[in-house]
Amino acid sequence: MKHCDFYENCELFSADQSIHMPKLFSMFRERYCLGGHDQCARYHVTRYAGKQYVPSFMLPTQMEWAEMIVKELKDEQANAGIRQTSSSLTTL
């Protein structure tokens, strides 16, 4: 199976906790990075919102949080689009 597209630059493995919990991070690498990256919370936020929105301390298992971040960003973008449209209409 193909490894994660973001594997080379993922900040998860540069975080301090990866040094202090090597077995846990090795498990993350095997379970998510080298296989099931579509189930990884960090992958989800990077893919659907952008790398800049991934909290540095987010773990691959925190998918519920990842979905919430993506949903809030999409809602904000939709609301900004509505505001922009309505302000364009008022200037006509």
Ligand code: SF4
């Ligand atoms: S932690 Fe997630 S985003 Fe980072 S390399 Fe692994 S699968 Fe990809």
